[in-house]
Amino acid sequence: MTQADVSDRVVVGAVCDPVEERARAVAERFGVPKVFASIDELVGSGQVDAVTVASPIGLHFEHCRLALEAGLHVHVNKTLSTTVAEANTLIALASDCDLRLVASPGEILRPQIGRARELVASGAIGDVSWAICGGAFEAYHESEEPERVQSSGPPINPAWYFRKPGGGPMYDITVYALHQLTSIIGPALRVTALSGIRVPFREFQGERIATEADDNTILLIDFGEGKFAVAFGTASGAVSDQFGACVFHGSQGTIDGVLLNGEPFDFAGREKTLHAPVTDWGAQMCVLEHVVGAHRHIPEAHVFEDIMQLVRWVLDGEASKVTAEHARHVVDIIESGYRSAASSSTESLTTTFEPADVTLPVVTT
Ligand SMILES: NC(=O)c1ccc[n+]([C@@H]2O[C@H](COP(=O)([O-])OP(=O)(O)OC[C@H]3O[C@@H](n4cnc5c(N)ncnc54)[C@H](O)[C@@H]3O)[C@@H](O)[C@H]2O)c1
Numbered sequence: 001m002t003q004a005d006v007s008d009r010v011v012v013g014a015v016c017d018p019v020e021e022r023a024r025a026v027a028e029r030f031g032v033p034k035v036f037a038s039i040d041e042l043v044g045s046g047q048v049d050a051v052t053v054a055s056p057i058g059l060h061f062e063h064c065r066l067a068l069e070a071g072l073h074v075h076v077n078k079t080l081s082t083t084v085a086e087a088n089t090l091i092a093l094a095s096d097c098d099l100r101l102v103a104s105p106g107e108i109l110r111p112q113i114g115r116a117r118e119l120v121a122s123g124a125i126g127d128v129s130w131a132i133c134g135g136a137f138e139a140y141h142e143s144e145e146p147e148r149v150q151s152s153g154p155p156i157n158p159a160w161y162f163r164k165p166g167g168g169p170m171y172d173i174t175v176y177a178l179h180q181l182t183s184i185i186g187p188a189l190r191v192t193a194l195s196g197i198r199v200p201f202r203e204f205q206g207e208r209i210a211t212e213a214d215d216n217t218i219l220l221i222d223f224g225e226g227k228f229a230v231a232f233g234t235a236s237g238a239v240s241d242q243f244g245a246c247v248f249h250g251s252q253g254t255i256d257g258v259l260l261n262g263e264p265f266d267f268a269g270r271e272k273t274l275h276a277p278v279t280d281w282g283a284q285m286c287v288l289e290h291v292v293g294a295h296r297h298i299p300e301a302h303v304f305e306d307i308m309q310l311v312r313w314v315l316d317g318e319a320s321k322v323t324a325e326h327a328r329h330v331v332d333i334i335e336s337g338y339r340s341a342a343s344s345s346t347e348s349l350t351t352t353f354e355p356a357d358v359t360l361p362v363v364t365t
């Protein structure tokens with residue numbers, strides 16, 4: 001089942017997880033009629049028209065590929081894939097099979113981001129010279145231990161967040177910042193990076209997990225015409241207390257997330273966010289189109305918005321502004337960063353994307 005406001009548009013037809021007990025518990029809790037223990041069974045079942053892929057990031061490519069090859073539309077959680085080559089394959093498959101592919105995170109949908117883009121473009125902070133953004137692992141997935149232990153079936157081990165492929169803070173957390181950054185100032189051209197491991201072991205339920213994927217990466221990104229950004233996916237630290245936010249420095253001021261020179265700027269729907277501090281990432285999502293009623297109280301409501309983008313695209317033919325081409329460009333930045341760090345050279349990006357046309361209501365700052 002789904003919430004009443006969308007149940008005439010989309011229903012959950014099946015849940016798939018190799019830990020069948022876990023899938024069964026979710027199905028019972030939410031009234032889902034079918035359970036599958038393998039993606040092959042799911043995509044071949046004829047039970048669903050579309051999937052939302054929420055498996056570990058290193059499995060996204062394979063799971064998206066199998067779904068598209070089976071003729072299913074796909075929403076995939078961040079990050080789309082770990083390489084540009086994989087992203088190319090998925091985009092081509094979707095196109096060849098006339099299927100829809102929506103890749104989270106749809107940061108471009110947030111009016112806060114659209115307004116920041118307008119402010120930067122209109123010269124509100126003068127000529128932008130550089131920006132800084134990113135995210136850090138801290139003890140994030142280790143601190144999820146209570147929820148991971150409470151799940152049905154065996155505890156959900158977060159080890160994959162620290163392993164390749166798909167582990168590390170770049171694909172998990174910095175991806176949000178990179179979507180914001182490129183939504184606001186457009187596609188990048190080149191990347192130089194340093195990358196390594198700072199926390200060699202993590203722990204889950206007393207088990208020592210060796211860190212294999214870099215957990216401390218700093219990128220220098222070239223946008224051309226002397227405009228640069230620093231993007232970090234580090235073991236610790238932050239530059240803004242707004243999650244994923246970019247700080248833009250211009251000749252006449254600074255934008256830090258939703259603050260213009262230290263003061264909140266206006267954006268469509270801002271009045272709905274005033275009950276919570278700007279640092280409350282979840283509360284700020286209530287400005288998204290489909291995040292209304294009960295959806296305002298679910299964790300990670302932005303994922304629901306991205307799923308509804310796919311639903312609308314499939315049912316009404318209205319193409320989503322959350323594009324796989326944008327997600328591929330972000331994958332390119334991350335992958336090129338790792339290549340740069342390994343080769344000690346600057347890497348040229350091979351992808352670009354057309355920034356979505358987000359028409360916003362006129363607001364004052
Ligand atoms: N944890 C978060 O805060 C968060 C937030 C937003 C998005 N996401 C995204 O959600 C996805 C999952 O993250 P998570 O933290 O929930 O991971 P997790 O490790 O907690 O759970 C992963 C689930 O995938 C299942 N799984 C493993 N292999 C599978 C397979 N072959 N087929 C189907 N299912 C399989 C596991 O059994 C487990 O139930 C990732 O794409 C992540 O980027 C996570």
